[in-house]
Amino acid sequence: xxxxxxxxxxxxxxxxxxxxxxxxxxxxxxxxxxxxxxxxxxxxxxxxxxxxxxxxxxxxxxxxxxxxxxxxxxxxxxxxxxxxxxxxxxxxxxxxxxxxxxxxxxxxxxxxxxxxxxxxxxxxxxxxxxxxxxxxxxxxxxxxxxxxxxxxxxxxxxxxxxxxxxxxxxxxxxxxxxxxxxxxxxxxxxxxxxxxxxxxxxxxxxxxxxxxxxxxxxxxxxxxxxxxxxxxxxx
Amino acid sequence: xxxxxxxxxxxxxxxxxxxxxxxxxxxxxxxxxxxxxxxxxxxxxxxxxxxxxxxxxxxxxxxxxxxxxxxxxxxxxxxxxxxxxxxxxxxxxxxxxxxxxxxxxxxxxxxxxxxxxxxxxxxxxxxxxxxxxxxxxxxxxxxxxxxxxxxxxxxxxxxxxxxxxxxxxxxxxxxxxxxxxxxxxxxxxxxxxxxxxxxxxxxxxxxxxxxxxxxxxxxxxxxxxxxxxxxxxxxxxxxxxxxxxxxxxxxxxxxxxxxxxxxxxxxxxxxxxxxxxxxxxxxxxxxxxxxxxxxxxxxxxxxxxxxxxxxxxxxxxxxxxxxxxxxxxxxxxxxxxxxxxxxxxxxxxxxxxxxxxxxxxxxxxxxxxxxxxxxxxxxxxxxxxx
Numbered sequence: 001x002x003x004x005x006x007x008x009x010x011x012x013x014x015x016x017x018x019x020x021x022x023x024x025x026x027x028x029x030x031x032x033x034x035x036x037x038x039x040x041x042x043x044x045x046x047x048x049x050x051x052x053x054x055x056x057x058x059x060x061x062x063x064x065x066x067x068x069x070x071x072x073x074x075x076x077x078x079x080x081x082x083x084x085x086x087x088x089x090x091x092x093x094x095x096x097x098x099x100x101x102x103x104x105x106x107x108x109x110x111x112x113x114x115x116x117x118x119x120x121x122x123x124x125x126x127x128x129x130x131x132x133x134x135x136x137x138x139x140x141x142x143x144x145x146x147x148x149x150x151x152x153x154x155x156x157x158x159x160x161x162x163x164x165x166x167x168x169x170x171x172x173x174x175x176x177x178x179x180x181x182x183x184x185x186x187x188x189x190x191x192x193x194x195x196x197x198x199x200x201x202x203x204x205x206x207x208x209x210x211x212x213x214x215x216x217x218x219x220x221x222x223x224x225x226x227x228x229x230x231x232x233x234x235x
Numbered sequence: 236x237x238x239x240x241x242x243x244x245x246x247x248x249x250x251x252x253x254x255x256x257x258x259x260x261x262x263x264x265x266x267x268x269x270x271x272x273x274x275x276x277x278x279x280x281x282x283x284x285x286x287x288x289x290x291x292x293x294x295x296x297x298x299x300x301x302x303x304x305x306x307x308x309x310x311x312x313x314x315x316x317x318x319x320x321x322x323x324x325x326x327x328x329x330x331x332x333x334x335x336x337x338x339x340x341x342x343x344x345x346x347x348x349x350x351x352x353x354x355x356x357x358x359x360x361x362x363x364x365x366x367x368x369x370x371x372x373x374x375x376x377x378x379x380x381x382x383x384x385x386x387x388x389x390x391x392x393x394x395x396x397x398x399x400x401x402x403x404x405x406x407x408x409x410x411x412x413x414x415x416x417x418x419x420x421x422x423x424x425x426x427x428x429x430x431x432x433x434x435x436x437x438x439x440x441x442x443x444x445x446x447x448x449x450x451x452x453x454x455x456x457x458x459x460x461x462x463x464x465x466x467x468x469x470x471x472x473x474x475x476x477x478x479x480x481x482x483x484x485x486x487x488x489x490x491x492x493x494x495x496x497x498x499x500x501x502x503x504x505x506x507x508x509x510x511x512x513x514x515x516x517x518x519x520x521x522x523x524x525x526x527x528x529x530x531x532x533x534x535x536x537x538x539x540x541x542x543x544x545x546x547x548x549x550x551x552x553x554x555x556x557x558x559x560x561x562x563x564x565x566x567x568x569x570x571x572x573x574x575x576x577x578x579x580x581x582x583x584x585x586x587x588x589x590x591x592x593x594x595x596x597x598x599x600x601x602x603x604x605x606x607x608x609x610x611x612x613x614x615x616x617x618x619x620x621x
Contacts, residue, residue: 069243077249079253080254084260087265087268091268091271092267
């Protein structure tokens with residue numbers, strides 16, 4: 001049972017609670033870095049590294065950090081790790097560094113990372129937080145890869161920079177542009193919604209427990225309201 | 236109160252820990268990042284100096300460099316990378332040349348060009364490892380003489396520029412500039428404007444005479460020596476004084492060409508001096524088409540040459556009066572460096588001159604004009620017998 005729950009922590013990020021397609025977090029880097037597969041992969045891995053490291057450190061410090069200053073503490077930790085990743089990428093992968101540009105330091109303000117720190121690492125054990133970071137990071141990476149594959153293959157007739165000859169004459173260049181990215185993003189969100197039957201984001205652990213307002217809230221009210229919304233929609 | 240102190244302490248400690256982590260990472264990555272950035276910035280420079288490091292762009296405005304030099308970079312070990320723009324077959328031949336600290340070429344590439352044959356793309360390789368003398372000895376590419384000559388001259392300029400940038404001095408003046416400087420030094424009153432006197436008398440020991448355009452006087456050249464003679468004065472130098480007397484006494488009368496038969500048809504005019512020398516103007520067809528073994532200039536314009544000659548048929552002086560040859564080729568026949576070669580030549584030796592590179596037809600036309608002068612003098616001397 002314990003093993004099961006660990007697995008589910010890891011796997012939920014991939015689909016059920018995919019940060020990009022279900023939680024709709026980190027939209028900006030998603031649209032910006034998915035024009036090429038290698039850029040998207042680099043972005044995903046960088047975010048994954050920051051997620052795992054910051055989740056571990058924040059989980060370690062969760063009993064030390066006073067509630068009133070937890071957000072500044074999280075931001076310092078996250079910004080620190082992002083800068084470390086940035087320096088490492090710049091030193092060892094200068095090509096990727098140029099490609100990611102400003103989006104690499106912007107991982108600091110990526111909602112996924114602060115969101116996971118706030119919702120999960122601040123409340124759970126180190127092991128679980130690491131798994132959560134890993135799962136969410138993988139979910140982010142997989143989402144970016146899926147989107148970038150569609151955009152690069154159909155938009156630029158190449159995959160990770162390798163030209164696909166027979167696609168050359170059938171490029172949909174619109175897909176590489178920002179509106180094309182939005183379109184692909186929307187379609188993938190819809191697809192994931194269909195696969196998960198639209199239920200995934202309403203898990204209790206995500207909605208009310210993670211809400212900063214939870215203490216002052218009528219427990220379950222938000223969930224009930226959301227549930228009602230969904231049912232209305234379904235009907 | 237206790238709570239806020241605790242909050243502050245925790246936040247500050249977290250900041251401190253992260254700062255230490257950042258500092259550590261920076262300690263390891265900073266040198267690598269710096270190296271990467273330098274490598275990216277110097278990628279182009281490394282093409283011509285593969286072992287170079289620590290390139291720094293120089294401010295070249297304070298140096299007097301060959302005119303072709305546009306940019307210069309100093310390398311840590313004393314080398315230089317120099318960018319030059321020159322004209323080959325067309326303008327805009329841009330070359331980057333690396334010069335090692337020992338004055339040899341470390342590499343040369345063509346950055347931009349509008350040449351037709353593309354020989355400039357690989358020609359730079361032939362200079363690698365060569366010093367100034369070695370560069371001089373590199374052959375030009377047949378069929379692309381103009382491009383490769385300009386290329387080679389640019390490499391020479393780069394070597395000179397490297398010496399100058401390194402604090403040394405090189406005479407980078409062209410022969411024309413050196414002459415102008417010498418004349419100006421000899422006779423400053425001439426204000427830098429001199430015209431070469433066309434000499435029609437035999438004056439022993441004098442190589443050339445220049446007169447100031449403003450009438451300030453003349454400069455007599457004896458070998459390396461430039462002797463100024465202001466107007467209405469006589470030089471202390473005996474050779475010059477003797478020449479002055481001869482030149483002052485010189486008079487000439489026109490020869491009526493119709494009095495003679497069989498004169499070369501390209502003879503335009505002729506004069507005879509009181510001392511018996513001839514002054515002839517002839518013409519020759521330069522760059523054009525050869526039709527029935529007769530040169531016909533494509534534009535119908537001949538090269539006109541003035542020649543002075545002794546009755547024995549020895550050339551005293553030559554001058555290109557008019558030419559309309561292609562600017563970068565046969566146009567060189569208007570330069571003293573070309574026509575000055577005929578001084579002292581006879582009918583037997585006049586062909587022993589250096590032809591104009593890349594302008595065989597111009598050279599041939601010029602020689603034809605000189606040949607006509609010899610023929611004319613023979614007829615004048617021998618009357619109508621020939």
